[in-house]
Amino acid sequence: MSTISTPGAATASGVRNGEVSYWYSSIGLPSYRGALPGDRDADVCIVGAGFTGLWTAYYLLHQQPDLRVVLLEKEFAGFGASGRNGGWLSAELAGSRERYAATHGHQAVVELLRLMRSAIDEVTRVATVEGIDADIVKDGVLHVARNRAQQNRLRHEIDYERGWGAAPEDLRYLxxxxxxxxxxxxGARAGLFVPHCARVQPAKLVRGLAAAVERAGGKIFEQTTVSEIRPGSALTDRGTVSAPIVLRCLEGFTASIRGARRAWLPMNSSMVVTEPLSDSVRSQIGWQGAELLGDFAHAYMYAQRTADNRIALGGRGIPYRFGSRTDQRGHTQPRTIETLTSLLHHLLPATAEVNIAQAWCGVLGVPRDWCATVSFDRPTGLGTAGGYVGSGLTTTNLAGRTLADLALRRDSPLVELPWVGRRVRPWEPEPLRWAGVHAMYALYRAADRREDHRDLDHTSNLARLADKITGR
Structure with missing residues (x-):
């Protein structure tokens, strides 16, 4: 296997920029697996070897070990969002619950939310069984409100969650x-603590899961670019894989497939990570546990204290590139690094003493209605899962199990979940989608500024306008 060469760039301040992610920098980039050696037959062909594709393959092979399962990957397994995310194994479900309930009813959504919570423990179980050390610690997540408008949204969130079946122990007002x-x-005025969340080092988890899939008999071919998916086949630059079942598991890279450019929008998200914290900084910040940290701003952030005692924080940089283009190596704009660094210092002033070690970015998949989807068409054998809108680390597990059951035509409770078989209209053509996405985030940032500076006791109308424009 050849070694992956990823040229990195350092900013003027010495920050490593790109190189896929810090998660990979800390453990070393993997060596490439071999490319598809030519035309090949399979029982199931999975396009994309990120978490969705790997979880799907894992459960397919554990339910039916004699299956010939082939995964095709342009780069290496876990190259995309699977190895670049914030490391939140959370029970957050993308999209409007009311949209799911409109077709399946309230109770079906309550069951989906319950299964999302249990999926955190399922990921942990598999990691233990497969010997994957991914720094998983289930210490929950703390969302903070730092102005009156955010505090009102926090209280509303508690009432909303209880309306969808959350028990008192599932939520705690702080x-x-x-x-x-x-x-x-x-400046934190109030907080919401949710126990259903675990910290994870995502690159360790995805690398371990890929190895587990191979041990179960799956074949992963890297350095293989899929250009088109048809009923019964996936066409690549290395040959054609023929299979009665072909599953598209590309999330933010879906637009790379012929005919799918407007299916899911590749939304960009960026991160920075500090150097290890000194004892002095730690004493000022606290954060003795492994709980995750989020907020109730519109242009939200997400953070974790890593197992090696750093703080990794993410948020939106340049949210979308014209024509659904995607970054390949995680290089992040200096302005975005400055914005995220400033946010980190604003939230945790003691971190001003700590250098930023690395910055990176990646893309996530956003459907037009902002709701996750799992689908499989029996007549054609084509299926897909994704559209997690940034809440995919846990969702990929449940989606992968669901897609595996659909492909095997198993009559399980998972195939009846309200996200199965949803049809969503495509995104608008350019330049409308570029203008819409950039307008949305400009409005959200302006709404955050207005709520801060005016100390509003209600959500800014600018944020409501952004929601209306985009259909969130």
Whole structure:
């Protein structure tokens, strides 16, 4: 296997930029597996070797070990969002629950939410069984509110979750002093603690899962670019894989397939990670556990304290590139690095003493209605799963199990879930989708500024306008 060469660039301040992600920099980029050696027959062909494709293959092979399962990957397994995300194994479900309930009813959505929570433990179980050390610690997630409008949204969130079946132990309102006891977030007025979340090092998890799929008999071919998916085949630059079942598991890279450019929009998300924290900084910040940290801003952020005692924080940079183009090596714009660094220092002032070690970015898949989807068409044998809108680390597991059951035509409760078989209209042609996405995030950022500066006690109308424009 050849070694992957990823030229990295350092900013003027010495920050490593790109190189896929810090998660890979910390463990080393993998060596390439071999490319597809030519035309090949299979029982199931999976396009994309990220978490969705790997989880699907894992459960297919454990349910039917004699299956010939082939995964095709342009780069290496876990190259995309699977190895670049914020490391949140959370129970967050993308999209409007009301949209899911409109076709399947309230109780079906409650069941989907329950299964999302249990999927966190399922991922942990598989990691334990397969001997994958991915720094998984289930210490929950803390969302903070830092102005009155955010605090109102926090209270509304608690009522909303209870309306969808959340038990008292699933949510805990925290006063400012209780937040400081956990993490010294500057200006935090209130918090919402949810126990259903675990920290993970995503590159370790996806690398271990790929190895587990191979041990189960799956074949992963890398350096193989799929250009077109048809009923019964996937066409690549290395040959054609013929299979009665072909599953598209590309998430943010879906637009690379012929005819799918407007199916899911590749939304960009960026991250920075600090150097290891000193004892002095740690004493000022607190954060003794492994809980994740989020907020109630519209242009939201997500953070974790890593197992090697750094802080990794992410948010939106340039949210979308014209024509559904995607970054390939994670290189992040200096302005985005500055914005995320400033946000980190604003939230945790003690981090101003700590250098930023690396920045990177990646893309996630966004359907037009912002709701995750799992689908399989029996007559053609074509299926897909994705559209997680940034909440995919846990969702990929449940989606992969669901897609495996659909492909095997198993009559399981998973195939009846409300995200199965949904039809969503495509995104608008350019330049409308570029203008719409950039307008949305400009409005969200302006709404955050207005809520901060004016200390509004309600959500800014600018954010409501952004929601209306985009259909969120």
């Amino acid at each position: 006063e400012a002093a209780e937040i400081r006891d956990r993490i010294a977030v500057a």
